[in-house]
Amino acid sequence: MAAVNPSLSLIGARTHQVLNAGQKGALTLTGIGLLLLFLAFFGVSLPAPTVWLVVSLLALGLGGAWYGWAAYRQLPAGIKNNGVWLASLTSRGILGWLTAIVLTGFYVLLYFFPAHLGLATVAGEANQGIVGFFDPLSRVLNGNPASQWFVYGTLYTVAILAMGVKFIYKYRHNRYQVVRTLSVMFFQLGFAFLIPEILSALQQPSMDLKNMWPLNYYFFYDWNIKKLATSGGLGIFMLGWGVAMIFVVSPVLTYLYGKRWYCSWVCGCGGLAETAGDPFRQLSDKSLGAWKVERWVIHSVLVLAVIMTLAVLHSFFRSNPATYWVTREMFLGVAIATLLGVALLLWLRPRVFKGVPVWVKGLATVLLIGIVVLTLQAYLQNQSRIFGLSSYKLREWYGFYIGSIFSGVIGVGFYPIFGSRVWCRFGCPMAAILGLQQRFFSRFRITVNGGQCISCGNCSTYCEMGIDVRAYAQRGQDVVRASCVGCGICAAVCPRGVLRLENSAADVSTRAAALRTLHLDPKEGVRLL
């Protein structure tokens, strides 16, 4: 046969499965950053460690960002999911499992064996290892030696920034994705990382101002309240802000825009999932069974978080009855009114809760009233234990199993196995509260564009929360789901322009029910819309 004409496809034989020179360079740079961390971990001390720390962090950050630039810059803007299920890292192959093991191992060390990371365990001793490696940066920012949490926070922030740049290149044609990613990068760098560090350098109480209870489960712990209440105006402001976030800011924003304002625009856990976790979003389980497990588990965690917080506050007010202007009775009154208010709402506003089975409402009511009764009993008998449990045991238990194992080890360590939102979907009590608000008191939904859906499944596949979006799209039903974090990827990957994230109060009470698409009317025949 004659030779092929010199054709445009020769120029176009662009590679992204095969790494190009830029990607190789970027991976090398990232590798150098990681190598320096490993050297520090194994206790190799280098001359001028400050320089090497800066080199390492820059190499990690710039390497990650460069990788995204090299991978996507040369390709026409568009959806970049080629080969996702063919690559070992992103389809639970050997690379995926290895990554999961390394990540999980890191979390185990971080939470349970920080001394192995070099944290000084005896007062007066200097940090060693990787924690010691971060001392210079910690001193600059807050004046103190590093802790394992400082190391974690720094690496976490670098990961969100670098992978955020990669994500922005990947979705550069989609302004919603670009703006949203800039937002999570901003909140991580400013609110989660720099502001708390600077506040502690200024001898002020440090706090991540966007980290709300109950995700921030220690907000109501006695040491935190005491710290904030005794730190002057700023501390009192932070206490008030924390409470206002729960009762005012969050309900209003969730009503207007859905829980996405937090989960995929502000939250740090969400920020990592959306950036570093993006390559793994397709690994979430979409089955009906997983949805069922999700509802039981996440709402159980919410109940636990509420009980634990009540117990902690109860014992706090019991031992500090006259210290602050909030009295024990005021606190109990607000708590009981809130719990009973929710229970009443379930029955007094049946239209809002249409479609919720009676047994679910009943179970919720029994739980809410049960908590109220046990709280009252503890108050009247002036017991330190509530629900028959010691608040210290309870919070120790919660911190270990929920705060550490669930959100860290499983939540992030298992990204390459269960997808990037395991914690957000199954565990986060904050997501549970926002989800209930989103499901019942929000204008937000994902609308479906008439009859254009071809049931291809891209939306469901790339839903990190494991929502079977297609099941709604092919029926023309608006997606109203407690778990939806509003990342907008379903709408982005849809090849037929079927999905849109929208807010409207006009049909707020019927938005979950509307069946808008092709269906049969016995009088008019099959009709559209």
Add this chain to the structure above:
Amino acid sequence: MHVVIIGNGISGITAARFIRKHSDFAITVISNESDEFFSRTALMYVYMGHMRLRDTQPYEPGFWKKNRIDRKRGWVQKIDQGDRVLYLADGERISYDRLIIATGSRSNKFGWPGQDLDRVHGLYHLQDLEAMEAASAGLERAVIVGGGLIGVEMAEMFHSRHIPVTFLVRETSFWDIVLPPEESAMINRHLLEQGIDLRLNTELREVVGDEQGRAVGVITQSGEEIACGFVGLTAGVSPNIGFLQNSGIEVKRGVLVDENLQTNIPGIYAVGDCAEMRTPQPGRRPIEAVWYTGRMMGETVAHNICNPDTPVAYNPGIWFNSAKFFDIEYQVYGDIRAQAPANHRSLYWEHPDGRRSIRIVYDAGTEVVLGFNVMGIRYRHEVCQHWLAQKATIETVLCELPLANFDPEFFPAYEAFVLAKYAQQTGKQIQTNHRRGLREVLTLLGK
């Protein structure tokens, strides 16, 4: 009552689901292609690694048992409509009370020499995908013949695996029998930008094979030889009804059906790609091989089988469709012609980047809007449908134009450019006081 459905594509499965909703009839779905129902239009994404095959299956395995829909793997060889019995290739007999033929399409072959060689395939069935996969290892070039929706899908598939593609298109511009010239030119440019070796005005003469009967190249009508390891034949599809010969069921290109989707034999129906309407609705073709018509037909036939006293006529309404050409999405609502008749006037705006455009076609005399064609921009089906059904004039539509936009939040708005274009064409200034978003849309639609 036993309803047997031949074919487990979207039409057959929709029929089965709605028969179950309406009745307690026994339902059997026979397929020779696959045990599981999957989205045919998503096959390309399996090859490209966007999804696994199971991700293209809209229902979980337990769905069929729960809904008492029996599935059977087999090839129907013969229909004995007198005794109401089907004969499968393996000799099995299945009797039925009502029969729905939903066998879909097959890829066209126009008698090219070498068209039946090994490594020559269309893209329709799961088996075509498997053949593409088997041929892909070490493949140095694929030649695709036929410039339509399936051709461009196949090009994108090979391209995603870094396999160079030569794309032979008979027409002077890509899909110019459907797309107006500007949109067609946009896709030509985009294919070249992606790196596809697009050959317009090029027809296949023959496929060349080696001693083992494998395709090793093609020769075009102009005599050019192109070496390749795979030939994709994507010059359209036709109804897959070969097995109905001598069955007594009346066929033309497809299975002929009346407005209730019944064939000439009472109790036998046909739906989806394989059905041919004896009298199609105005503005519709007798055979429409698109996803949503299969769904609508499936639902209609289910109603008519379950409610024989109150049958409804199949009515797909106003034409719409969508596709994606590599990174450019395409949506059409209403009557958009490649060659505009004299009474069609076009308002066409194209983004300077050459990847996005809006076309609104209206009647030159009455100024009633006839259709919308958007590239790289999403329009809202319900709003376009509403305008078309209401016979809204171009000025009404332009005034309300922001309500049609279905792009994600924060995407740039183009309405002002379209209005400016209209002012430039007609001298008339239209102002819009509407804003994008669901609230105003719901008001417009009266919901």
